Amino acid sequence: MSVLKIEDLHVSVETEQGTKQILRGVDLAVGEGETHAIMGPNGSGKSTLAYAIAGHPKYHVEGGSVTLDGVEMLDKSVDERARAGLFLAMQYPVEIPGVSVSNFLRTAKTAIDGQAPAIRGWIKDLDSSMTALRMDKSFRERNVNEGFSGGEKKRNEILQLELLKPKFAVLDETDSGLDVDALKIVSEGVNRAKENTGLGILLITHYNRILRYVKPDFVHVFVAGKVAEQGGPELAVRLENEGYDRFLQGANVG
Amino acid sequence: MALASPSVVPVQTRSERPSSTDVTDFPAVTGREFEWKFAPLDRIRPLIEGVLDGSPVAFQYSESAGTTVEWVDRATAVVGVAGTPEDRASANAWGAVEKVLQIRVTSEEAEELLVRREHFDQNPRAAHVVIEALPNSSGTVILEHRGDADLSENVEIVVGEGAQLTVVTVQEWNDSAVHVSSHFATVGRDANLRHVIVSLGGGVVRVNPSIHLAGQGSSTDAFGLYFADAGQYLEQRPYIDHQAANTRSRVNYKGALQGAKAHTVWVGDVLIGPHADGTDSYEQNRNLVLSDGTRADSIPNLEIETGNIVGAGHASSTGRFDDEQLFYLQSRGISEEEARRLVVRGFLAEIITQIGSPALEERLTAAVEAELVEAEVVRAAAGVASDAAAAASADAAAAGAAS
Ligand SMILES: Nc1ncnc2c1ncn2[C@@H]1O[C@H](COP(=O)(O)OP(=O)(O)OP(=O)(O)O)[C@@H](O)[C@H]1O
Ligand SMILES: [Mg+2]
Numbered sequence: 001m002s003v004l005k006i007e008d009l010h011v012s013v014e015t016e017q018g019t020k021q022i023l024r025g026v027d028l029a030v031g032e033g034e035t036h037a038i039m040g041p042n043g044s045g046k047s048t049l050a051y052a053i054a055g056h057p058k059y060h061v062e063g064g065s066v067t068l069d070g071v072e073m074l075d076k077s078v079d080e081r082a083r084a085g086l087f088l089a090m091q092y093p094v095e096i097p098g099v100s101v102s103n104f105l106r107t108a109k110t111a112i113d114g115q116a117p118a119i120r121g122w123i124k125d126l127d128s129s130m131t132a133l134r135m136d137k138s139f140r141e142r143n144v145n146e147g148f149s150g151g152e153k154k155r156n157e158i159l160q161l162e163l164l165k166p167k168f169a170v171l172d173e174t175d176s177g178l179d180v181d182a183l184k185i186v187s188e189g190v191n192r193a194k195e196n197t198g199l200g201i202l203l204i205t206h207y208n209r210i211l212r213y214v215k216p217d218f219v220h221v222f223v224a225g226k227v228a229e230q231g232g233p234e235l236a237v238r239l240e241n242e243g244y245d246r247f248l249q250g251a252n253v254g
Numbered sequence: 255m256a257l258a259s260p261s262v263v264p265v266q267t268r269s270e271r272p273s274s275t276d277v278t279d280f281p282a283v284t285g286r287e288f289e290w291k292f293a294p295l296d297r298i299r300p301l302i303e304g305v306l307d308g309s310p311v312a313f314q315y316s317e318s319a320g321t322t323v324e325w326v327d328r329a330t331a332v333v334g335v336a337g338t339p340e341d342r343a344s345a346n347a348w349g350a351v352e353k354v355l356q357i358r359v360t361s362e363e364a365e366e367l368l369v370r371r372e373h374f375d376q377n378p379r380a381a382h383v384v385i386e387a388l389p390n391s392s393g394t395v396i397l398e399h400r401g402d403a404d405l406s407e408n409v410e411i412v413v414g415e416g417a418q419l420t421v422v423t424v425q426e427w428n429d430s431a432v433h434v435s436s437h438f439a440t441v442g443r444d445a446n447l448r449h450v451i452v453s454l455g456g457g458v459v460r461v462n463p464s465i466h467l468a469g470q471g472s473s474t475d476a477f478g479l480y481f482a483d484a485g486q487y488l489e490q491r492p493y494i495d496h497q498a499a500n501t502r503s504r505v506n507y508k509g510a511l512q513g514a515k516a517h518t519v520w521v522g523d524v525l526i527g528p529h530a531d532g533t534d535s536y537e538q539n540r541n542l543v544l545s546d547g548t549r550a551d552s553i554p555n556l557e558i559e560t561g562n563i564v565g566a567g568h569a570s571s572t573g574r575f576d577d578e579q580l581f582y583l584q585s586r587g588i589s590e591e592e593a594r595r596l597v598v599r600g601f602l603a604e605i606i607t608q609i610g611s612p613a614l615e616e617r618l619t620a621a622v623e624a625e626l627v628e629a630e631v632v633r634a635a636a637g638v639a640s641d642a643a644a645a646a647s648a649d650a651a652a653a654g655a656a657s
Contacts (some may be wrong), residue, residue, distance in 0.1 A: 054585050094582040098571050098601030108586035157362035
């Protein structure tokens with residue numbers, strides 16, 4: 001039974017005005033096959049949590065730990081974490097000039113598995129995932145994310161999720177900017193990954209609508225750099241109706 | 255004169271640029287001339303105004319069927335057919351050479367010819383090469399450059415009617431080498447010149463090809479690939495002169511820059527002359543910046559003197575491989591080294607695969623990757639140095655606080 005454990009995580013960034021404390025003691029544990037939704041106001045530190053888990057160099061860990069099955073991730077490089085089984089679907093996926101999607105995916109798969117995938121099976125997996133995500137074959141020859149629409153970028157993230165088969169994934173607002181059809185397609189992709197590999201998910205979102213397709217086991221309210229409250233799926237509905245006001249009283253934001 | 259679009263404004267009139275084989279016809283170089291404004295003049299000066307040694311320098315070449323290679327007298331009729339110097343360094347070399355290296359492609363299916371030049375030294379020297387493809391011949395000539403050099407040279411390329419010629423010049427000089435080279439090509443009726451410049455090694459390397467599409471239906475595919483690392487200056491100014499009707503040109507140069515004071519210059523001139531009806535031309539330059547502290551100048555320039563053309567376009571861009579891209583690739587399990595390789599290889603592959611010599615393509619792919627590894631080592635060393643500097647200043651701050 002795999003588990004991703006975040007304990008008392010403190011993270012800061014350097015800004016022009018000096019060091020800024022963003023995460024102030026985050027505690028969270030995600031078990032294999034579980035889906036945890038994280039909801040919270042703009043600027044509360046959700047993306048910072050996602051980046052800190054993945055190891056983005058801009059975010060400085062001041063204290064705490066992130067362990068995957070008991071192994072500390074915070075002292076590993078970004079690529080080592082990915083090879084250990086962590087995945088981040090980014091809020092704003094980056095364009096990579098000069099590198100085709102198919103070359104990128106094969107290189108990533110080879111790095112994660114420690115060996116090149118068998119050609120036949122790989123092409124088959126790639127084809128079927130792309131078909132399921134309604135991505136035209138021509139995307140394989142395009143440069144990674146270059147000129148992709150917002151929705152196409154998000155699908156490309158989920159394509160990677162399906163092919164790279166991580167143990168745990170952080171999905172940072174994967175639902176934002178998707179129309180209803182695309183939301184369904186992307187959600188199905190996430191659910192397939194969950195079924196096939198027992199993926200554990202940390203799903204960051206502002207909206208309840210994705211939670212109708214990707215059912216959360218737990219909902220966490222994130223305010224001012226830490227978890228302010230947790231509950232079941234009903235909490236998400238309540239947040240959507242009431243907003244975050246009752247959590248913000250006394251909380252020091254920004 | 256009719257312009258294809260109002261946005262196309264000639265910066266200079268290329269056809270009116272002075273040319274001469276006599277160095278004294280050129281005024282002294284100040285460094286303010288457009289021709290020289292980017293270059294580190296102090297390092298090139300001896301080639302522009304010094305006395306050059308024009309004696310023949312030994313070289314190696316492959317015995318290839320359908321080709322000949324020999325030293326000939328500078329009074330040989332073919333010398334001067336393809337062009338006339340347009341800058342002082344070129345004219346200086348023109349007048350200084352004692353012998354001309356003549357390369358001929360004589361057969362319809364000539365074997366690939368490799369000429370390796372690695373015995374230049376640090377003396378300022380002049381050289382002159384004439385590459386001639388006889389009518390209806392077809393072949394590939396590769397000029398490889400290694401070792402030391404302080405060299406000004408002229409390379410003439412004469413492509414006979416109906417001939418298909420590929421000329422590749424590869425610069426893998428030592429770090430301190432200075433090499434300024436003017437290529438002049440004239441392409442005959444229905445002939446094609448594939449021209450490739452690959453500049454990887456050398457301190458100052460400038461290769462400026464002027465390609466004259468003189469015969470009706472002639473065409474050229476001009477490619478360039480360069481990788482500048484710390485302190486390197488690499489310049490190329492392709493000039494495509496559409497003289498005759500129904501001529502076609504494609505220019506595609508790509509460069510990568512990495513390391514402090516890596517500097518590249520690309521100036522792409524296309525002139526569509528008054529008789530060049532039915533011209534089809536496109537030129538582009540793309541640069542990939544891999545680190546801070548580099549500079550890439552990229553200037554396309556299009557002059558159109560006839561209204562009746564098929565197409566004339568240009569594009570220029572300089573993009574960065576930045577920390578966010580690196581993070582993205584690493585977050586997919588790809589190591590930093592592999593990530594850089596992936597990006598650079600992908601970027602430059604478009605040019606490498608156009609060379610048309612499998613052996614050379616393979617070797618250049620490896621050479622580009624070696625450049626990356628080398629820069630990797632430099633970066634790692636710099637990282638250690640700046641960490642040490644940061645630690646030292648932290649110590650100083652601590653000491654300041656204590657006192
Ligand atoms: N690199 C940075 N430089 C300066 N400030 C930053 C940086 N990264 C994050 N911050 C600040 O940290 C705070 C948290 O940002 P973060 O992106 O984690 O919020 P979020 O919860 O994901 O918000 P949203 O819902 O808008 O995506 C914000 O105030 C943000 O401006
Ligand atoms: Mg965010």
